[in-house]
Amino acid sequence: MKQPILWIHGEALGPANPALQAHPGRPAVFVFDEALIREQAISLKRLGFLYECLLELPVSIRKGDVAEQVLAFARQHQADGVITSAAVDPRFALIRSAIEHELAITVLEPEPFVALNTPANLQRFSRYWRQAEPLVWGGY
Amino acid sequence: MASPPADLPRQFASRAELEAQLRELFPEAPGGLSPIRGGRQAAEQLRQAANPARYGRSRNFLDGAVTRLSPYIRHGVLSLAEVREAVFQKLRAGGGREAGEKLINELGWRDFWQRVWRQLGDGIWHNQEPLKTGHSPASYANELPADLAEARTGLACMDAFSQELVTTGWLHNHARMWMAAYVVHWRRVQWQAGARWFLQHLLDGDPASNNLSWQWVASSFSHKPYIFNRSNLERYAGSSLCARCDAAAKGTCPFDASYEALQERLFAPAAP
Numbered sequence: 001m002k003q004p005i006l007w008i009h010g011e012a013l014g015p016a017n018p019a020l021q022a023h024p025g026r027p028a029v030f031v032f033d034e035a036l037i038r039e040q041a042i043s044l045k046r047l048g049f050l051y052e053c054l055l056e057l058p059v060s061i062r063k064g065d066v067a068e069q070v071l072a073f074a075r076q077h078q079a080d081g082v083i084t085s086a087a088v089d090p091r092f093a094l095i096r097s098a099i100e101h102e103l104a105i106t107v108l109e110p111e112p113f114v115a116l117n118t119p120a121n122l123q124r125f126s127r128y129w130r131q132a133e134p135l136v137w138g139g140y
Numbered sequence: 141m142a143s144p145p146a147d148l149p150r151q152f153a154s155r156a157e158l159e160a161q162l163r164e165l166f167p168e169a170p171g172g173l174s175p176i177r178g179g180r181q182a183a184e185q186l187r188q189a190a191n192p193a194r195y196g197r198s199r200n201f202l203d204g205a206v207t208r209l210s211p212y213i214r215h216g217v218l219s220l221a222e223v224r225e226a227v228f229q230k231l232r233a234g235g236g237r238e239a240g241e242k243l244i245n246e247l248g249w250r251d252f253w254q255r256v257w258r259q260l261g262d263g264i265w266h267n268q269e270p271l272k273t274g275h276s277p278a279s280y281a282n283e284l285p286a287d288l289a290e291a292r293t294g295l296a297c298m299d300a301f302s303q304e305l306v307t308t309g310w311l312h313n314h315a316r317m318w319m320a321a322y323v324v325h326w327r328r329v330q331w332q333a334g335a336r337w338f339l340q341h342l343l344d345g346d347p348a349s350n351n352l353s354w355q356w357v358a359s360s361f362s363h364k365p366y367i368f369n370r371s372n373l374e375r376y377a378g379s380s381l382c383a384r385c386d387a388a389a390k391g392t393c394p395f396d397a398s399y400e401a402l403q404e405r406l407f408a409p410a411a412p
Binding site for chain 2: 010011012013014015016017032037038040041042043044045046047048049050051052053054055056060061062063069072073088089090110111112113114120122125128129132133136137139140
């Protein structure tokens with residue numbers, strides 16, 4: 001990608017966002033997901049909190065259908081692709097594939113809290129922590 | 141240069157102006173702004189103020205030295221890795237590893253919930269295991285009781301927590317646990333109804349941390365249901381709530397009992 005735009009989502013509204021780190025200065029967009037906000041009756045204080053986070057980031061703010069808005073933003077900037085950061089919310093995967101339908105998308109991984117060297121045992125926290133704790137403290 | 145027509149404004153003279161603009165943009169979203177500000181600057185201040193040793197000693201108390209970083213971590217304003225590094229730096233400057241065990245452990249919980257979410261996807265909305273309450277899932281109501289959402293249960297503690305949730309979008313973790321236990325076990329309401337309510341309001345509302353913690357209270361993601369009693373609440377919340385509570389004055393506080401008595405009152409004997 002020579003002329004990508006950045007899609008910033010609600011799991012990465014800070015300078016550690018790997019898309020912002022890898023492509024400083026590229027046009028970036030955040031889209032308030034209107035369908036989600038309506039379906040879940042999200043309160044104004046949550047939207048306000050997000051908005052204030054966005055005001056401290058170099059990002060255009062929009063609302064509507066996320067994939068449509070990201071694609072419209074990309075067209076506006078004659079972009080040849082979209083770069084974003086990985087998100088855990090399963091809704092991200094749906095939006096990502098809707099974007100991918102029209103435009104190439106690259107998903108960058110943020111720095112993990114801990115990189116495990118064996119598959120995580122997630123049945124109970126205690127089991128996971130037995131694996132993770134020594135590795136986390138390894139960096140101390 | 142004028143911004144393209146689809147862009148939302150970025151210049152506001154005041155928070156009041158931002159609030160008015162948001163009301164116009166999202167007319168269906170209930171309420172107003174939280175006193176808690178979003179943004180990296182606010183997050184940095186909290187990060188600087190965080191005290192791992194005091195956190196470790198006092199985190200379970202409502203007035204304890206909790207970091208209040210959760211809304212910023214949830215939205216990646218500060219990444220979990222950044223917070224981990226900030227904690228390590230503080231520990232190197234004084235206190236050492238021991239002083240930070242608890243705080244790092246709590247960051248681990250956040251990482252754990254995210255990993256479970258990645259594995260389960262929307263499955264986090266379903267019981268991970270059968271309930272251990274002795275009651276059938278069908279005996280739990282689908283909807284959150286209106287008196288709780290409107291902070292008029294007549295229980296000073298629950299009404300105070302409900303009001304704080306709705307006005308500020310933040311609650312101490314212990315208050316969240318008490319409220320969840322009250323909703324699920326005392327009111328016999330499905331945890332999903334409470335989880336949806338929390339997600340509407342919590343600035344740190346994260347479906348994974350939220351839903352799986354509700355499931356932990358409900359006992360569909362733990363070995364036994366979580367309950368509390370009045371003396372536990374007074375120990376960690378202080379006595380001011382009970383002092384102004386009508387139910388406490390009348391002797392009808394539903395939490396004023398031993399754990400054994402509450403177990404018997406709230407749960408059915410296990411099936412043979």
